[in-house]
Amino acid sequence: MTPLRAIVARLGAALAGHRRDRDFDGELESHLALHIDDNVSGGMPPDEARRMALARLGGVNSVREAHREQRRFTVVDALVRDVRHGARLLRRHPLFAIVAVLSLGLGIGANAAVFTIANALMLRSLPVHEPERLALLSNDSWTYPILEELQRHRALVAGVAGWANDAVVVRVDGRGERDALQYVSGGFFEVLGANPRLGRTISIDDDRRGGGIDGPVAVISHAYWQRRFGGDAAILSRALTIDGVSFAVVGVMPEGFFGPEVGRAFDVAVPFGTEPLVRGGDSVLDRRSTWWLNVLFRLGPGQSIADAEQALRAVQPLVREATMPEHYRPQDRERYLSGLFTLEPASTGRSTLRTRYERPLGILAMAGVLVLLVTCANMANLLLARAHGMSTRLALGASRSRLIRQLLVEGLLLAGGGALAGLGLSWFSSRLIVGMISTADSPVHLEMGADWRVLAFTACVATVTALLFSVVPSMRATNVSPNDAIREQSRAVAGEGRLMATHALVVAQVALSLALLVVAGLLVRTFTTLSSQPLGLDPGRVLVADVSLGRDSVEPDARYAFYAQMRSAAAGLPGVDVAATSSFAPMSGAGWNTAVDTIDGRSLPGGDRERVAWLNAVSSDFFATYGTALRAGRAFAATDDLAAPPVAIVNDAFVLRYMNGEDPIGRLVKEGGPEGQARVVVGRVADARYFRDLRREPPPTLYVPQSQLPALGSSVVVSVRVRSGNPLELERALASALENAGQPVTVRVRPLEQSVRGALVQERLVATVGGFFGALALLIAGVGLYGVTAYSVSRRRAELGIRLTLGATPAGIVSLVFTRVAPCWSDSVWWWARRWPCGWRRSCGRCCTISSRPTPAPSRAPLRCWS
Amino acid sequence: MWQGTLALMILKTLDVMGDLHGYGIARRIEQTSGDQLVVNYGTIYPALLKLEQEGSISSAWGVSENGRKAKYYRLTRAGRRQLAAATQEWQDTTAIMSRFLAQERES
Numbered sequence: 012m013t014p015l016r017a018i019v020a021r022l023g024a025a026l027a028g029h030r031r032d033r034d035f036d037g038e039l040e041s042h043l044a045l046h047i048d049d050n051v052s053g054g055m056p057p058d059e060a061r062r063m064a065l066a067r068l069g070g071v072n073s074v075r076e077a078h079r080e081q082r083r084f085t086v087v088d089a090l091v092r093d094v095r096h097g098a099r100l101l102r103r104h105p106l107f108a109i110v111a112v113l114s115l116g117l118g119i120g121a122n123a124a125v126f127t128i129a130n131a132l133m134l135r136s137l138p139v140h141e142p143e144r145l146a147l148l149s150n151d152s153w154t155y156p157i158l159e160e161l162q163r164h165r166a167l168v169a170g171v172a173g174w175a176n177d178a179v180v181v182r183v184d185g186r187g188e189r190d191a192l193q194y195v196s197g198g199f200f201e202v203l204g205a206n207p208r209l210g211r212t213i214s215i216d217d218d219r220r221g222g223g224i225d226g227p228v229a230v231i232s233h234a235y236w237q238r239r240f241g242g243d244a245a246i247l248s249r250a251l252t253i254d255g256v257s258f259a260v261v262g263v264m265p266e267g268f269f270g271p272e273v274g275r276a277f278d279v280a281v282p283f284g285t286e287p288l289v290r291g292g293d294s295v296l297d298r299r300s301t302w303w304l305n306v307l308f309r310l311g312p313g314q315s316i317a318d319a320e321q322a323l324r325a326v327q328p329l330v331r332e333a334t335m336p337e338h339y340r341p342q343d344r345e346r347y348l349s350g351l352f353t354l355e356p357a358s359t360g361r362s363t364l365r366t367r368y369e370r371p372l373g374i375l376a377m378a379g380v381l382v383l384l385v386t387c388a389n390m391a392n393l394l395l396a397r398a399h400g401m402s403t404r405l406a407l408g409a410s411r412s413r414l415i416r417q418l419l420v421e422g423l424l425l426a427g428g429g430a431l432a433g434l435g436l437s438w439f440s441s442r443l444i445v446g447m448i449s450t451a452d453s454p455v456h457l458e459m460g461a462d463w464r465v466l467a468f469t470a471c472v473a474t475v476t477a478l479l480f481s482v483v484p485s486m487r488a489t490n491v492s493p494n495d496a497i498r499e500q501s502r503a504v505a506g507e508g509r510l511m512a513t514h515a516l517v518v519a520q521v522a523l524s525l526a527l528l529v530v531a532g533l534l535v536r537t538f539t540t541l542s543s544q545p546l547g548l549d550p551g552r553v554l555v556a557d558v559s560l561g562r563d564s565v566e567p568d569a570r571y572a573f574y575a576q577m578r579s580a581a582a583g584l585p586g587v588d589v590a591a592t593s594s595f596a597p598m599s600g601a602g603w604n605t606a607v608d609t610i611d612g613r614s615l616p617g618g619d620r621e622r623v624a625w626l627n628a629v630s631s632d633f634f635a636t637y638g639t640a641l642r643a644g645r646a647f648a649a650t651d652d653l654a655a656p657p658v659a660i661v662n663d664a665f666v667l668r669y670m671n672g673e674d675p676i677g678r679l680v681k682e683g684g685p686e687g688q689a690r691v692v693v694g695r696v697a698d699a700r701y702f703r704d705l706r707r708e709p710p711p712t713l714y715v716p717q718s719q720l721p722a723l724g725s726s727v728v729v730s731v732r733v734r735s736g737n738p739l740e741l742e743r744a745l746a747s748a749l750e751n752a753g754q755p756v757t758v759r760v761r762p763l764e765q766s767v768r769g770a771l772v773q774e775r776l777v778a779t780v781g782g783f784f785g786a787l788a789l790l791i792a793g794v795g796l797y798g799v800t801a802y803s804v805s806r807r808r809a810e811l812g813i814r815l816t817l818g819a820t821p822a823g824i825v826s827l828v829f830t831r832v833a834p835c836w837s838d839s840v841w842w843w844a845r846r847w848p849c850g851w852r853r854s855c856g857r858c859c860t861i862s863s864r865p866t867p868a869p870s871r872a873p874l875r876c877w878s
Numbered sequence: 879m880w881q882g883t884l885a886l887m888i889l890k891t892l893d894v895m896g897d898l899h900g901y902g903i904a905r906r907i908e909q910t911s912g913d914q915l916v917v918n919y920g921t922i923y924p925a926l927l928k929l930e931q932e933g934s935i936s937s938a939w940g941v942s943e944n945g946r947k948a949k950y951y952r953l954t955r956a957g958r959r960q961l962a963a964a965t966q967e968w969q970d971t972t973a974i975m976s977r978f979l980a981q982e983r984e985s
Binding site: 035037038039041042044045046048049067068069070071073074077078080081082412 | 899900901902905917918919920921923924927928931932942944946947948949
C-alpha cells in the first residue's frame with residue numbers, strides 16, 4: 012500500500028501545483044516583513060529584528076512542510092485513508108458486506124437489466140455508417156410500385172431503398188429450415204450504410220426481374236453463415252435454394268449486423284426482382300394495393316429531415332398518380348392522392364417491438380426503482396445501527412464532514428461492489444427476459460452487449476444509491492453533540508432521533524414493498540384475466556399445420572382439390588376427431604381484411620377503413636375443429652361449391668356492427684370492391700379470437716367457403732381436433748401424412764395452445780418479473796424489520812430484565828416487543844390503503860386490464876412512530 | 879486538543895477584529911492570552927489552511943496599513959456558525975469540568 016500511497020500523494024502535490032507553494036512563500040515573506048516592521052518600530056536594530064522574526068516563526072522550512080502536509084492531507088491522503096478504513100471495516104464485518112453487496116447487486120442489477128433491454132431496443136444506433144442520416148417513410152407499409160417510383164427520384168436524397176420481411180423454407184445441401192428472408196432493393200445495404208464482411212452486397216444490377224447477370228443472388232448474415240454453413244471459408248462458391256430456385260451466395264454481412272429492424276434479425280437477403288421467381292403466380296411485386304414493404308432514405312450530407320420531406324412532397328402527386336390502385340372508387344382515389352409523405356428519423360432503425368414493449372418495460376423499470384429504494388432504506392438502516400462508532404469518534408474530536416465523507420466512501424465501496432454484481436446479474440437476466448419474450452412464431456433477437464450507455468447508467472445508479480443510503484443517515488448519526496454522544500453510550504434515551512429515523516425507514520421499506528406486491532398482484536391478475544377469458548376457440552385439443560406448396564407445383568384452380576385431399580388424409584389419422592383447412596389459423600398473426608360495401612344492396616356509409624371486416628376462407632368442419640359455437644343457421648357443407656350460390660357465415664360482432672343485431676340469415680353481404688360477389692349469409696357463429704393480441708376484441712368477421720373461391724394461395728393451414736393419444740406423436744404423424752399426400756410440400760406443425768401462450772408472453776413476462784421484484788422487496792424489508800427489532804431489543808435488555816425481575820412474564824415481554832413492532836406494519840398498510848385507490852390504480856388502469864371492486868376508504872392518522 | 883482550540887481562537891479573533899492577516903492573528907492571540915501562550919507563529923498557517931479548507935474562513939491578498947502586501951483572512955457565514963457552536967460547546971464543557979473539579983471530598 013505504501014508505494015501506492017506515495018504515488019497518489021505525489022500526484023496530489025503535482026495537481027495542487029507549485030502555484031500554491033509560491034503563494035504560501037509570498038504569505039510567509041509578508042509575515043516576516045510585517046513582523047520586522049513591528050520590531051523595528053519597537054526600537055530594534057534591523058538585523059536583530061529580522062533574527063527575532065525568523066525565530067518566532069519557528070523555522071521557515073518546517074512551517075512550509077507543515078503547510079504542504081495539511082494541503083496534501085485533505086486532498087488525496089484523506090481519501091486514501093478513508094478507502095482503506097472502509098475496506099478494513101467491511102473486511103471485519105464480512106457478513107454485513109456480503110449481505111449489502113448482494114442486496115445492492117439485486118437492486119442495481121434489476122435496473123441495469125431493464126436498461127440493457129431498453130438500450131438495445133430503443134437507444135442504440137444501428138451498427139452502420141452515419142446512422143443519423145437515415146430516415147423512414149412513416150406510417151404503414153408501402154407497395155412496390157411506390158418504391159419503384161420513389162427510386163426514380165433518388166436524386167432528391169442520397170439514396171432510396173426498400174425491404175420486406177418473409178419467412179420461407181431455405182434448403183442448404185438439401186436440408187430445409189424455416190428462415191427469416193428479407194427482400195431488399197438493389198443498393199439497399201449501401202443506402203443503409205453497411206459493408207459486407209465477405210464478398211459484395213446486392214447491387215442495382217442484381218435487382219432485375221428474374222435476377223441480374225449473375226442470376227439470383229443472396230447475401231447472408233454472419234450468424235446464418237456460422238449456423239447453416241459452419242462458417243465455410245468458401246462460402247462465396249456455395250448456393251442455397253428457396254422454393255426450388257437456386258441463389259448464389261455473393262456476400263456475408265459482418266458480425267453484429269442484424270439488418271434495419273431492431274429485435275428481428277434477417278438470415279438471408281435477396282433482391283426484390285427475384286420475388287416472382289420464388290412466389291410464382293402469387294407474386295405481389297406489381298400489385299398496387301398490396302402494402303408489404305418499408306421505404307428507407309439516406310439523407311444527403313447536411314440535408315435535414317424537413318428538407319427531404321419537402322422535396323418528397325413536391326414529387327408526391329407524380330408518385331401517387333403513377334401508382335394509383337386500379338379498382339379504387341373516386342373517394343378512395345382522392346384520399347390516396349392527398350395522403351402526405353412523412354419522414355421520421357431512423358438512426359435506431361425500425362422496430363415493431365418498441366411500441367409493444369414500451370409500457371411493460373416502463374412498469375418493470377418502476378418496479379426496479381422501488382426495489383432499489385427498499386434496498387436503500389435497508390442499507391441506511393444497517394448503517395444507522397452502526398452509528399455508535401461514529402458518535403465515539405465525534406466525541407474524540409473528528410469533524411462531522413470528515414465522518415460523513417468516510418461513510419460516503421464506505422457507501423461508494425459497497426455500491427461499487429453492488430454495481431459489479433448487478434452488471435453480472437443483468438447480463439444473465441436481460442438475456443433471460445429476451446428469451447421469455449421470444450417465441451417460435453416471432454423470434455426476438457437483440458444485440459445486448461454492455462456498451463458505454465449501460466456502464467454509465469449502472470455507475471450513475473450506484474452513485475445515487477450510495478448517496479441516498481449513506482449521506483442522509485450519516486447526517487443524522489453525526490448530528491449529535493459530543494456530550495450527548497458520550498451519554499448515549501451509557502443508556503438508551505426514550506424518543507431519540509435515531510430510533511425515529513430507523514422506524515421511519517422501516518415503515519417506508521414495508522410500504523414500498525407492499526406497493527410492489529400490490530402492483531405484482533395486479534399484474535398477475537391481468538395475466539390470469541387475459542389467460543382465462545373466453546377465446547371462442549378450444550385451443551387445448553387443436554393441432555395446426557402450416558403447409559406451403561412448392562412453387563407452382565399445383566395450379567391455383569386445382570389447389571382446392573389437393574387441400575381437400577390433405578384434409579381427408581389428416582382426418583383419417585387415428586386419434587383425430589375432425590379436420591379442416593383454412594387460409595390461415597386464428598391468432599397466428601396472419602390476417603386478411605376487406606371493406607364491406609353493401610348489405611342487402613344498401614351501401615354502407617364511411618370510407619374503406621370504417622367498413623372493415625376480417626376474413627378467413629375455411630372448409631366445412633372448420634367451426635367443429637376449433638370448437639366455435641354455431642349460434643344460428645348452418646355451417647359450410649360440401650354442397651357449397653362453385654356452381655352453388657355464394658354463401659358466407661358471420662360472427663356476432665359482425666351482426667352487431669353492420670346489421671344492428673338483427674337476424675343475419677338469408678341476408679346479402681357484398682365486400683371487396685367491384686370484383687366482390689354478393690354472398691348469402693347462411694350461418695352465425697360466436698365471436699372467436701382472430702388477432703394474436705388478446706387485448707383486441709374479436710373483430711367483425713366474415714367466413715367464406717374455400718370451395719367457392721376461384722383460386723387459392725399456395726399456403727394453407729390444416730387443423731385437426733385431437734380425440735385421444737399423445738399429441739407429440741400425433742404431430743409427427745400429421746406432418747408425415749401431409750408430406751405424403753402426393754405433392755412436394757413443407758409442413759410445420761404446432762399446437763394451437765402455442766399461439767395462445769405466445770399471445771400472453773408479454774403479460775406473463777411482466778407478471779413473473781413483477782412478482783419476483785415484489786417478493787425480493789418483501790424479503791429485504793423483512794430482513795430490515797428483523798434487524799431493527801433485534802437492535803431495539805438488545806438496547807432495552809436492561810429494562811426488560813428489570814421488568815422480568817419485577818414479575819413480568821416472558822409472554823408479556825414478547826407481546827410488549829410485538830406491540831411496539833406491529834405499528835411498523837400497520838402504519839405502512841394504512842398509509843397505502845389511503846393512497847392506493849385513487850392515484851395508483853388510475854395510472855395502472857391504463858396498462859393493466861383490471862376489474863376491481865371499489866375499496867372502502869379507511870380513515871386513520873397516516874404515519875405513527877414509536878420510540 | 880491544541881488544534882481545535884487554536885482554530886476556535888482564530889475564529890474568535892477574526893470575529894472580533896474583522897479581516898486580518900496571519901501575522902496579525904498570531905499577535906492578537908498572543909496579546910489576548912496576556913503573553914501566556916507563547917508558540918511559534920508558524921503553527922498558525924496550517925491551522926488557517928485547515929479552516930479555509932473546511933470553509934470557515936476565506937482569504938484574499940490585500941495591503942496592510944503600513945503598505946505591505948499581505949494575505950487577509952475573513953470569517954465566512956459557515957465560520958460564524960461554527961464559532962457559535964464551538965463556543966457553546968466549550969462553555970458547556972468548562973462548566974461541567976469546573977463543577978466537577980469544584981467538588982469537595984465527602985467525609
